[in-house]
Amino acid sequence: MSGVISERRVVSTILLVLTAGLVLSTFGLQFADLGGAFSPMFFPRIILFILLGLAVANVVIDGLAATDGQPIELLPVVIIGAAFMGYVLLLIPLGYFISSTLVGVVILVALGLRNPVQVLGVPLAASVGLVALFNHVLKMPLPTSPFFWWI
Amino acid sequence: MLQSLPEAMGLIFTFEGMMVLTLGTMLGIILGALPGIGSTVAVAMILPFTLTMSQAPGILLLLAIYAGSVYGGSISAILINTPGTPQSAATCFDGYPMAQRGEAGKALGWATIASVIGGLTSAVVLIFAAPQLAAFALNFGPIETFTLILLGLTCIVSVSEGSLIKGLIAGFIGLFLSTVGGDPITGEARFTFGNFQLIAGFNLLAVVIGVFALSEVLTRAAASRDDAAPLVDFNGIVLPKLHEWKGRVKGLVKSVLIGNGIGILPGTGAATAAFISYAEARRSAPTRANFGKGEPDGLIASEAANNAVTGGALVPTMALGIPGDAITAVMLATLTLHGVTPGIRLMTENPVLMAAIFSGFFVINLMLLPLGMLVSRMAAPILRIKEAYMLVMITLLCTVGVYFVRGNPFDLLVMAIAGVIGFILRRQGYPMAPLVIGMVLGPTLEISLRQGLIITDGSFTAFFVGHPIAGVLAVAAVGMLLLPVFRALRPAKAA
Amino acid sequence: MNNLFIATLTSLALTLGAGTAIAKEFPERPINLVAPFNAGGGTDLLLRAFAPHFAEALGGDVFVSNMAGGSGTVAAAALAGQKADGYQLGYWSVTVATIQPQIKDIPYNVESWTPICSVAASPTVLFTQADSPFETVEDVVAAVKAEPGKYLYGSSGPGAITHLTTVAAFSGLGIIDQMKHLPFQGSGPALQAMAAGTIQFFGDTELLMASGDFRPLVVFNSERLASMPDVPTAAEVGIEAPLNELYLWGGLFAPAGVDAAITEKLSTACGTAINSDGFQEFAERTSTVLNYRNTTDFDAFFRAQYEANSALIEAAGL
Numbered sequence: 001m002s003g004v005i006s007e008r009r010v011v012s013t014i015l016l017v018l019t020a021g022l023v024l025s026t027f028g029l030q031f032a033d034l035g036g037a038f039s040p041m042f043f044p045r046i047i048l049f050i051l052l053g054l055a056v057a058n059v060v061i062d063g064l065a066a067t068d069g070q071p072i073e074l075l076p077v078v079i080i081g082a083a084f085m086g087y088v089l090l091l092i093p094l095g096y097f098i099s100s101t102l103v104g105v106v107i108l109v110a111l112g113l114r115n116p117v118q119v120l121g122v123p124l125a126a127s128v129g130l131v132a133l134f135n136h137v138l139k140m141p142l143p144t145s146p147f148f149w150w151i
Numbered sequence: 152m153l154q155s156l157p158e159a160m161g162l163i164f165t166f167e168g169m170m171v172l173t174l175g176t177m178l179g180i181i182l183g184a185l186p187g188i189g190s191t192v193a194v195a196m197i198l199p200f201t202l203t204m205s206q207a208p209g210i211l212l213l214l215a216i217y218a219g220s221v222y223g224g225s226i227s228a229i230l231i232n233t234p235g236t237p238q239s240a241a242t243c244f245d246g247y248p249m250a251q252r253g254e255a256g257k258a259l260g261w262a263t264i265a266s267v268i269g270g271l272t273s274a275v276v277l278i279f280a281a282p283q284l285a286a287f288a289l290n291f292g293p294i295e296t297f298t299l300i301l302l303g304l305t306c307i308v309s310v311s312e313g314s315l316i317k318g319l320i321a322g323f324i325g326l327f328l329s330t331v332g333g334d335p336i337t338g339e340a341r342f343t344f345g346n347f348q349l350i351a352g353f354n355l356l357a358v359v360i361g362v363f364a365l366s367e368v369l370t371r372a373a374a375s376r377d378d379a380a381p382l383v384d385f386n387g388i389v390l391p392k393l394h395e396w397k398g399r400v401k402g403l404v405k406s407v408l409i410g411n412g413i414g415i416l417p418g419t420g421a422a423t424a425a426f427i428s429y430a431e432a433r434r435s436a437p438t439r440a441n442f443g444k445g446e447p448d449g450l451i452a453s454e455a456a457n458n459a460v461t462g463g464a465l466v467p468t469m470a471l472g473i474p475g476d477a478i479t480a481v482m483l484a485t486l487t488l489h490g491v492t493p494g495i496r497l498m499t500e501n502p503v504l505m506a507a508i509f510s511g512f513f514v515i516n517l518m519l520l521p522l523g524m525l526v527s528r529m530a531a532p533i534l535r536i537k538e539a540y541m542l543v544m545i546t547l548l549c550t551v552g553v554y555f556v557r558g559n560p561f562d563l564l565v566m567a568i569a570g571v572i573g574f575i576l577r578r579q580g581y582p583m584a585p586l587v588i589g590m591v592l593g594p595t596l597e598i599s600l601r602q603g604l605i606i607t608d609g610s611f612t613a614f615f616v617g618h619p620i621a622g623v624l625a626v627a628a629v630g631m632l633l634l635p636v637f638r639a640l641r642p643a644k645a646a
Numbered sequence: 647m648n649n650l651f652i653a654t655l656t657s658l659a660l661t662l663g664a665g666t667a668i669a670k671e672f673p674e675r676p677i678n679l680v681a682p683f684n685a686g687g688g689t690d691l692l693l694r695a696f697a698p699h700f701a702e703a704l705g706g707d708v709f710v711s712n713m714a715g716g717s718g719t720v721a722a723a724a725l726a727g728q729k730a731d732g733y734q735l736g737y738w739s740v741t742v743a744t745i746q747p748q749i750k751d752i753p754y755n756v757e758s759w760t761p762i763c764s765v766a767a768s769p770t771v772l773f774t775q776a777d778s779p780f781e782t783v784e785d786v787v788a789a790v791k792a793e794p795g796k797y798l799y800g801s802s803g804p805g806a807i808t809h810l811t812t813v814a815a816f817s818g819l820g821i822i823d824q825m826k827h828l829p830f831q832g833s834g835p836a837l838q839a840m841a842a843g844t845i846q847f848f849g850d851t852e853l854l855m856a857s858g859d860f861r862p863l864v865v866f867n868s869e870r871l872a873s874m875p876d877v878p879t880a881a882e883v884g885i886e887a888p889l890n891e892l893y894l895w896g897g898l899f900a901p902a903g904v905d906a907a908i909t910e911k912l913s914t915a916c917g918t919a920i921n922s923d924g925f926q927e928f929a930e931r932t933s934t935v936l937n938y939r940n941t942t943d944f945d946a947f948f949r950a951q952y953e954a955n956s957a958l959i960e961a962a963g964l
Contacts (some may be wrong), residue, residue: 011579015320022327022342037604040334040341043597044327058316072578076372081571084365084546088563091550100550104543111372111539114499122540126547134551138196139709141678142554152856169824195685202694289842293773333716336829347723351715356827467838480834481686488691490931492856557684559720594831594911602828604898606798606844 012062016055023048079110095145100127159506162207163514171204172511175212176518179219180526184226186364186545187552189236189356193220194478195555198485206489206578207504210482211511217478218270218461218515219522221421225262226527230385230534231543232256233364235354235552238460239452239585241429243363244310248445256389261447262454263388263523267404269455270516272407273414273462277469278509282498284463285470288415293602296416296626300388300596303423305631306430307585310443316398317581325589326596328353335598336605348561355590357562358555361569362576362583364549368542369574387528391447402432402448403455410456414463421460422591428456432636462512469497469505586619671773672732672908673706679898680711680725680736682718689896693737695928696765697918703913718742719752720926730903731823732912735762738894741807744952745881749805749964756952760904761944763916764897766929767937768851769867770811771877775840776859782885783864786847787819793825800836800845801829807894808833810958811849814892815864818885851894853933866892888954889961895937895951897944 026041026048087103094102104123113119135141162168175197182193197216201209224235242262276284291299304322313319331342332352338471343349406428413424432452433442442449468479486492491501498505528551534541553566573583608612615622679697681690693710701708715722718741723735738759747755773809780786790797799816801809809829828845830836837858839845848860852873855862861876868891870879880890898916900909919925922937929936939947 008579011575025342025344037601037609038336040337040339043601044330044341047323047326047330051320051327054316054320054323058320060312061316072373073402074373077369077574080369080372081574084567084570087546088550088560088567091554091563092560096554100547103546107368107372107543107546108539111542113539123543123547126544130547130551139199140196140555141709141711142551143560167924186685191684198685199694202691289838292839292842292844333750334804335831336804340750347751348720350750350752351720354715467834480832484686484688484691487688487853487932488695488928492853492933557715557720559715559724561720598829598831603832605826605828 009059009062012058016052016059019048019052019055023052037048068135076110076112080107081106083110092143093146096146097127097131098145100130153574155400155502155506156510158503159510162503162507163211163511164368166222167208168211168511171208171212172215172514173216173518173522176219176515177522177526178582179216179221180223180226180519180522182216183220183223183235184526184530185223185233185552186231186233186235187360187549188220189224189552189556190217190220191236191356192552192555193217194481198481201485202488204490206486207507207511208484209489210508211515213478213482213485214508214512215515217482218512218519221458221461222263222270222519223526224268225266226259226523226530229258229262229450231364231541231545232367234359234393236422237359237587237591238425238457239453240359240363240422240584241310241425241457242450244429244443244584245446245449247448249450250385250442252445253384253447255385256387257391258445258447258450259388259527260390260522261387261450263520264391265406265451265454266458267516267519268524269407269410269458270461270519271513273411273459274509274513274516276411277462277512278506281466281470281509284415284466288467290542290620291416292618293599293606294618295620295624296595297599297603297614299413299416299626300423300592300599300622302624302628302631303427303430303592304588304596305628307588308632308635309433310588311582314580316638317579318585319477321576321581321583322585322589325591326593327589328358328586329590329593330597335594336601348559351561353565353590354553354556354559354562355587356556357566358569358590359448359587360549360553361566362573362586364545364579365566365570366573366583368545369570370577371538371542373578385527385534387531387533393445398437399448401453402436403451405431405451406437406455407459410459411463413456414460417464420464420589420591421457423595424460424463425453425457426588426591428452431632434631440618457514460532465509469508473556480510481529554619672911673704673750676707676709676734677701677704677732678709678711678734680721680734681776682713682721682736682738682742682812684710685716685763689737689739690929691932692766692896692934696919696925699922700915701924703915703918703922706924708710715801716750716752717746719746719750722746723753725899726758726901728901730760730901732900732904732908733920735898735900735912737765737896738899739807740894740951740955741805741810742947744955744960745810748952748956748959756949758902759899759948760902760909760941761948762898762900762909762941763913763920764895764937764939764944764947765916765920766854766897766934767893767895768935769865770807770849770892770894771852771855771862771866772811772847772849772864773855774847775843776861778846778861780846780861780863783819783878785956786863787821790816790821790824795826796824797847798828798845799847799849801848802836802850803831803835805827805959805962805964806850807892808836808850809962810955811866811892812847813962814866814889814958815847815849815885816878817958818880818889819883822961842941851945856933858865866890888957893956897948909941913944 026045083103083106087099090099101123105119108119182188182545193216201212225242228234228239228242229250232239232243232247234243246258305323331349333350334341340350409428410424429452432448433439434446438446462635464479553562679693681693683689697708697710722742728734774780801814814827840848862874864880864883865871865877866880917938918935
């Protein structure tokens, strides 16, 4: 990345915009006007105004400072980040066992492992162990799948 | 209390009693050391088993799990930068850099000794002065609590390595996150933007696990890898030698006092104590320049304080029947189940049971040292597995831990999002510890401030009239904030 | 492990064989009791003590799970959207079932449930510090009227039963506008504040009151309690209906639309479990006041409570 736009400046600008949006939202909401400490917006407003000031200063500092990019292996990060989101969204519909095995496989493949025994075996063993322990030994069930109630 | 001790010993030093204490402590350490599984989940896992046991062993088992998991949390904090509980967050500051330097065994050695000393002293305090301390704690009304929390917040300044402004931003983001959900005074929903799930707010542990553990998984994925290298170089605990303690004892004593003091106050807890203790050590320790880069003094401050709280938190629980934190609340409920009414008459009506609990707590802390060494020796080979496998295990355990905190699938989503955002922010130099500090202290800061204003009819200046403790704490907070400025100016003058 | 395997095989066979006669075969897999609070709380412990007796009465497996947050509403909202097959039951208290849906924008209401049975109901008590100058309710009214704005009443949070007890008392006595409400995060900090003199009044069940040195002022029950015969009922001190009776009750609920035969089976099993020696003994030890109502009675009671509590909510200004 070069020129005016850098990763760091984008992040600090997003933070500023979000904070400004939240500050504005505290004025649009409908609350019983009890005033002072009774108002639900009393404390958040103090926090958000300070945060707004800090965010402005932050944008200025990042704008002035020269930026140096850090090296990053983008592909595995994007895959694993997306896998996290998919994992937590599928955990309830598919149950802990299936979704955990899937996310484990995805992480291992994203990290460059190719041996099918390792890629499948490790996540499978880990999920089986955890499900057996929690669902059947401790009787604290993790989310179960729609197919079989015991996993 | 003291005259009941011999009879209490009879309850503890039986085969059953010792089995419960040993196995409970060991299990607690193992559970606490698993990334993602904290004290709350550990206690919840064990609770059903205690229901079938008799009074004293049941309570002792819970205590052993509690104290063991608080200590165990520091193992994963040091070795893989993943605190199992918010109270171990301060342990990461110096513990993880030491582990990265290849001194993981030494870091755990310092942490273990500090934990044991913190725990033991708090047990002694508990045995001898619980009623008196509980009476003192009554002096802490909303106004005093507010100023104490302010003092705790100043610690954000001292943990903002690199960029002060980015640290403050992270801290205030944390404070803001703590306000999302039901308003503690009126009950109205804030910042939920129509999402029902947000009425309950962001779960602290889900955010902590996300920004520390999951973002660590992403950070490691982002770095270029060498498949042969294990995650950490660790072969078991290396205890510090006696001469290495030179100059560190004063800090240890101070941290123990801070931990005990904060533990007895209502509604503050171990995380607050660890943060305040760390900030104080960073202000006063001779080695303060090395803090955040792997300085044993920082580890000592955090670990001695958070373990000293475990005993302190039992003071209001046992002396007044008022739980000091979520875990002691579970213990009180268990007592009720066994037909013991918690409350101010607990000590007078059940002196033997209380003495057994307190002295059992002492024994548990004694056992932390050998059992901690044993568990970490057993854990060492596990840590040598391939990094990729480790990252999978961390991910799976984090979901288990967060799911069982309150069984809410929404918390898992919060964890994943916190992980991704935490990764992005960490890359850009925003430290995550202040965010956690803000989220931990935010709710108490808000409710104590607003309660104070309700009591004084909206006058903030009335906070400092007739509240000497509050005044002292407020001055200390301002001092902590201005100190870095003074320090920066002094060498400039000299030069 | 072998047993587990056989058990799963058997239940798999049962699942496949299940056809029309649902109620007869019910339950063919474990039943989940949801506690809407964290493990180790009063509700959780009650459910964990109840579960084995309930399982025995049903002839099946029963386990307890916890889903906490939002004063219990998170669990209730989650359960309201589940399949109404009778395998998921929630233990809701008066606040979760009747108060929260009327003060918050949450995705369930009075029509979302099949009430199964009520389990417990304890009357609430208004109390003050034992060394306070207030001996009777008349003392309180006189003191508050003499110095409006001076006295504070506490609660464990807005909309909690502790809040409603104080509101029922002071609104019923007509002095609520001359007092201030100070909410805390849970009963523990509030009781500590009472011991320190920050607040003067608090309301909760008899069990909680017994934990400290407190003086009861008025009982929100239809008659005086045997354990404190000198304490007047709310009606006696002039608090009018519907504010004069307030109970912390709890019972089992399933999502609306459960098959009537299954509901009946669950309700009967619940009654058997409550009357079992083991559970009665538990109630004795923990001073829990048991109160069984079958599905029909509980349905009527639940709807009546839903209506009655809207008056309280209005008085509380929630």
